[in-house]
Amino acid sequence: MLKKLLIANRGEIAVRVIRTAKALGYRTVAVYSEADANAMHTEIADEAVCIGPAQVAASYLNADVILEAARKTGADCIHPGYGFLSENADFSNACKEAGIVFVGPPASAIELMGSKRRSKIAMQKAGVPVVPGYEGDNASDDELIAAAAGIGYPLMIKASAGGGGRGMRLVEKESDLAENIKRARSESKQAFGDDELILERAVIEPxxxxxxxxxxxxxxxxxxxxxxxxxxxxxxxxxxxxxxxxxxxxxxxxxxxxxxxxxxxxxxxxxxxxxxxxxxxxxxxxxxxxxxxxxxxxxxxxxxxxxxxxxxxxxxxxxxxxxxxxxxxxxxxxxxxxxxxxxxxxxxxxxxxxxxxxxxxxxxxxxxxxxxxxxxxxxxxxxxxxxxxxxxxxxxxxxxxxxxxxxxxxxxxxxxxxxxxxxxxxxxxxxxxxxxxxxxxxxxxxxxxxxQPAKLNIRQLALAAGVLAHGTVGEQAWSNAPATITPMKLDTGESTVELLVHNKDNVLSCRLGDQHHEIVLASIEKDTLCIIDNGIRQRCQYHRDGDSLYLQAFGESWSVTDLTHQPAAGANGAGSGRIQASMDGAIIDVLAEPGQTVRQGDTLVILEAMKMEHPVKADCDGVVSEILTKKGDQVKRKQLLVEITTN
Structure with a gap:
């Protein structure tokens, strides 16, 4: 009888496995990286063991530290979830050698099905229909090009060890084949450490x-x-x-x-x-x-x-x-x-x-x-x-x-x-x-x-103005003092807009240029604005975090930053010259230097996050006055990276 299950994963799948395991009477062990110390899966398990830093290679892909966590806690079985080590034949074997039950198939099945070439050959032998193609053992570029003539176009190049679309190319005509083989091979080698490719006839719009x-x-x-x-x-x-x-x-x-x-x-x-x-x-x-x-x-x-x-x-x-x-x-x-x-x-x-x-x-x-x-x-x-x-x-x-x-x-x-x-x-x-x-x-x-990038309409801006005009969260009504026309400056992410807001007897009128919208402010609570718009009573959820306001209604979400009370020099919106990180990540290249003249749209820094590269660009013309980061830095969202003195 198995008694204690270690879940070698994180996030929603770890939470989902833990809940069923508990219902079945198993004790549960979570493993977590330093970045996941307070994560849900860490907190709901009976026990939890830190297995290393945030980087997956040093934590969730480190089989040795996961097995050590199992030994330390007395776990007699390991559920791998999906991703990470779930389809790693070596990890399955390592569990077996350690006397721990791997909740999954034997290593031989993982290894066979992990190869598109070998699994396809095995399926043909088992009488399972396969897409016509070529599955030569470690076929050279010349062998693939020769085989393609017999398959016909369009065809698919696939990484034998691949998945998730990596190392995969659709080729429409013969003249494109050699270059796509080269690119698929390079991508497969980088992603899986294996550049073996197969060819298949393309099944169009399947x-x-x-x-x-x-x-x-x-x-x-x-x-x-x-x-x-x-x-x-x-x-x-x-x-x-x-x-x-x-x-x-x-x-x-x-x-x-x-x-x-x-x-x-x-x-x-x-x-x-x-x-x-x-x-x-x-x-x-x-x-x-x-x-x-x-x-x-x-x-x-x-x-x-x-x-x-x-x-x-x-x-x-x-x-x-x-x-x-x-x-x-x-x-x-x-x-x-x-x-x-x-x-x-x-x-x-x-x-x-x-x-x-x-x-x-x-x-x-x-x-x-x-x-x-x-x-x-x-x-x-x-x-x-x-x-x-x-x-x-x-x-x-x-x-x-x-x-x-x-x-x-x-x-x-x-x-x-x-x-x-x-x-x-x-x-x-x-x-x-x-x-x-x-x-x-x-x-x-x-x-x-x-x-498509969304441009906020006057109705969405009016709802934002309705929350911002309310003042302190928790009050149950707006002021009924004599109405005045109040200017309101909002950063929508795409642009900065200047509204004229008129509020009398809880009827809010919002004007932007020649656009106009009027709503009745029926009530407000700490997270919900209730309005009457064109005779229809509706609700809008919202959340305020300093000058940032998040809203949700009518199936859509949007956010604005209130710049009304900020001095012009402090408004870090478009064109401010204060270039901030768009998300948490690592700086992998800095392309600008102090004193350099730049134009709006020029790439200044390359930020890497979630295995993707993101260019950070100048938001105005000017001269770089200061670089506040360097290659290799880990930065936080909205961290100031570059300052530009505008022309």
Whole structure:
């Protein structure tokens, strides 16, 4: 009997595993980096062990210190979650050698399925349909070019050891092949330490459909329906749902049988996902097998009524699967989206900083898997996912309605998120019709307003003015003194605007140039402004942090900085010449020097955060008066980096 489970992960998946483990009676151990000392997963576990600094290579990817934490605490089993060491065959073997149960498949299965080339060959032998292509052992560039002629165009170059779109290239014509092979090889070597490539015929605008499988050490294997993960950005999943609106019962059975064959072919144990591409004629082809629990597993849990982490622990204990294939039933529909701290209107740039307020919506059929709460800090060290938002319904439309409402009613203040972007996808008519393929975001959705920089409208500015005109938070009414016209200067992030605000008898009139909007200020509490606009009573959530004001209403979020009472020289908005870090991160290059003449838009500093490079640019013309950072520095969001004396 296993007694104590160490979770070798962080964030929402660690929290999710800990909760099921506790419910099953296991004692739990969290591991955490120095950056996660106060994280939710650290606090809810029975015990927690610090395993090193923030950098993943020195903490969550350091197998030796994780195994030492297990020995120190007496943990007899380790759950790897997803990411980090979850698909590391060496870690699985190390657990076995240490006498600790690895809650996952044997190392041999991880190793086989970690190679796109070897796994594809194994699937062909097992009778699983695969995309036609070329899988030569460590094929040279010349061998790949020769093989491409027989495959035809368009074709895909793929890193054999790859995932997440890295080392992957779509090639439309022969003249582009050699250069793309070179680029894919370089990217694969950098990302995975392995530059082996394979070629596949490109399946144009397919569905991405995956089958959840489970196997035990007694030779039993089952599938628990499918998940449609076709909504993707750069080969990264954005929306997942179960069941797929495209899959028929006959196709589900055929794909399920193929997935079970795949599991049995590699002597699999535990939870796994077999991913397929499905063309418009419902032909399906093996893509890869993920030898772990998937990020999107909650949608399967909601339509089957099963706890997949509980199933994992059952298999790890050496027991048979809880259900046979004919006992697994699908009920209703579930859709999941990944709520990220990122800015879709600015190339999906990751966001860092304080999470002032995080308040998930409540309602029937909703589930939030998260590892954060109000007051936490979003750091540049890890993936910026805040939560998985999942909605279940009796049918797909009910699930969609609930999910849209959940996104609109979830309050996040402090960092920009993709909340509006996600709600727009779920509300889109093509998605609603179940017709979205992997090309959806790049084609039909590419001009959506959620992907464009938002210019605040007069109504949003009036709501901000309504909160700011109120004065001290906690008062229940505005002043009814004789009304005056008050100027108000706000930084919207895109520009600085100067409003004229008139407030009499709680009727607030806001004017910007020739634009005008009037609202009735009905009431205000510490986090909610209630207004009457055009005869309709509505609520707006808000949060004040010094001069910064965050607002949310009508399914959208926005923020302003109140510059009204700041002297001109202290207003650090656009054109101030005070260049600040856009997020927490590391300075990897400084491109300017004191005395240098620069123009607005020139790159001054390169900031690295969340494995991406972010240029920090001059906001005005002038001369660099001072450089306040250097290469290698770790900086905080809004930290002053460069000062420019304006012309």
């Amino acid at each position: 569905r991405h459909v995956e089958i959840q499988i489970f196997a035990d050490r007694h030779g039993n294997a089952v599938y628990l329906g499918e998940r449609d993960c076709s909504i993707q950005r750069r080969h990264q999943k954005v929306v997942e749902e179960a069941p797929s609106p495209f899959v028929t019962p006959e196709l589900r059975a055929a794909m399920g049988d193929a997935a079970v064959k795949a599991a049995l072919a590699c002597n699999y144990e535990g939870a796994g996902t077999v991913e397929f591409l499905v063309d418009k004629d419902r032909n399906f082809y093996f893509l890869e097998m993920n030898t772990r629990l998937q990020v999107e597993h909650p949608v399967t849990e909601l339509i089957t009524g099963q706890d997949l982490v509980s199933w994992q622990m059952t298999v790890a204990e050496g027991l048979p699967l809880p259900l046979a294939q004919n006992e697994i039933e699908l009920n209703g529909h579930a859709i999941e989206v990944r709520l990220y701290a990122e800015d879709p209107s600015n190339g999906f740039t990751p966001q860092t900083g304080p999470l002032h307020i995080f308040k998930p919506a409540e309602g029937e059929g909703l589930r939030f898997d998260t590892g954060v709460r109000s007051g936490d800090e979003v750091t540049p060290h890890y993936d910026p996912m805040l939560a998985k938002v999942i909605a279940w319904g009796e049918n797909r439309d009910e699930a969609r309605r609930r999910l849209i409402r959940a996104l609109e009613d979830t309050t996040v203040f402090g960092v920009t998120t993709n909340r509006y972007f996600l709600s727009r996808i779920i509300a889109d008519s093509k998605f609603g019709a179940g017709e979205a393929t992997t090309a959806f975001l790049q084609q039909e959705f590419s001009e959506d307003p959620s992907l």
